[in-house]
Amino acid sequence: MVGRRGVGKTALLNLFFHETDHSQTQCVRVDATESRSLPSMLTPAFHLALLRMSTVDAAKASAARGLRALSSFARGQKAKFADIDVELDYEPEAGLADNGDLDGDLTALLIQIGAAAKAADTALVILLDDMQYIEEAQLAALISALHRVSQLVLPVILVGAGLPQIRGRAGNAKSYAERMFDYPEIEPVIQQTSIGVPMDALK
Template sequence: MDPVLNPYAPGAGSPPPELAGRGDVRESVRVCIERLRRGRHAKSVLMVGLRGVGKTVLLDKMRQDAEAAGAHTIRIEAPENKSLPAMLAPQLRLALLRLSRVEAARDYAIRGLRALAGFARKLKVTYNDIEVGLDFDPEPGLADNGDLEGDLTALLEQAGDAAKHADTVLVIFIDELQYVQEDQMAALISALHRCIQRQLPVTVVGAGLPQLRGRMGEAKSYAERLFDFPEIGPLATADATLALVKPAADEGVELEAEAVARILAETGGYPYFLQEWGKHAWDVALQSPITGEDVVGASTEAIAALDESFFRVRFDRLTPAEKRYLRAMAELGAGPHRSGDIAQQLGRNVQSFGPTRSSLILKGMIWSPTHGDTAFTVPLFDQFMKRIMPGDEWATGTAVEQ
């Protein structure tokens, strides 16, 4: 069939042609924003889930929803090597400049820009990656004490005052939130808490790996009272079927029931993998309907594409010791697994793998569902590890990096 008309969209953050099964969480964010606009209490929303479940796509769609409803939004992605103040400062500047165009909020937004000037100049000593244009001179004593928690609180209060007088809501969208360092996470939570106490229309909608919930609690013990943590997982059968069938139907193409069943079995209902298999099944098929045999032929190509992109980009960041640890996990299956069982696969005591395990958690490769358990954050990664490190040589090799 014509590859130009192929409707499927595998890719990091690429919106699927049909965003199925996510209506409930989108509605919860809509309700949160509307309650805040009306001066009512609402918890911020932090979505947690494995790689490939569509958190980034969902975050971007929620931002579009919010802006369509008149909210003011900012969007940041937290990389591993950049501070939260450096990411927030330029985006808050843009939000405050937009708010300054609203006559009723102008004075409050300008004071917010003065707060930002003090915030950036004072904290640049500690966070030297802060780069932001300054539109007004700082106001002495406003967000310029050099203490991140206090200064960020003062800055978000000013932004919240401006949003309130503009009769809108400031929504801060943050992706990959698990990479924010604990002290910076604590400052964000504290600032948001103060905005809630003052009934200011400021909220955070974030996304991160499953360990995010625990990290938020470690940063501030009261975090669970400020946030809802909806779990974003694989799609239910009906939603996964819709995500596959509707885009093809929109192009006048059908999928046989056997084709759908095979794709669901291969992908486990994970949205990223559904798009990958859908794309290759379309390209393999000669005509409509797409058959089960087409899916069998497409699976080899889909797996190869995943190995060279989705999986490989993560594998290449690992040290030899980390690769062996993940290969030992894969030998045990999809998981989760007891840390002691993983260590036994490698013939050493569990304590000796503490640094390796911690490093893998920091890199976002594994997480701990419960104390002593370890699980992959990337679906189907166990199968990839067996393909990329076949045989049993990995078990007898010497880990050179711990």
């Protein structure tokens, strides 16, 4: 979702979170900021989702491997992104999402999470707000990972929101992003008069 500040993008994401949180999906909500890296924001969110999936008998093994992949990912990316600070219970798995390259490691991690979601008969829904704050190389890695899990038909979905420039930034990060995503434009939910009274209140 793209739109100017104050048009209701965050409110819509909150509504999606409420709706999906009461469904059979595994929904995580992440607010991007200028001061934090994407890996530091995604790691605790993915940890929570995998722990929930691990309670499903059919997904225990896949979720456990996903948690090992997450530990490998966090350890491998820590050298680049010092703001990764989360306690993970599972030991890293050598050779899994741990080569230090964000593009490859995030792809490997999302594949494991997608496999766990498939085994649990659920879907991972990532709600990501203020995407304009994500640095371009990190955004490119996320788009690349989502592209790969889509090719593998794994149940991982991104619903994002950002200022209008996110469309161009995503296209610059990965040219195929324009074909991968829909970019609905969000208009103000309530028009106001010059004195600040909602127009609907005057009808």
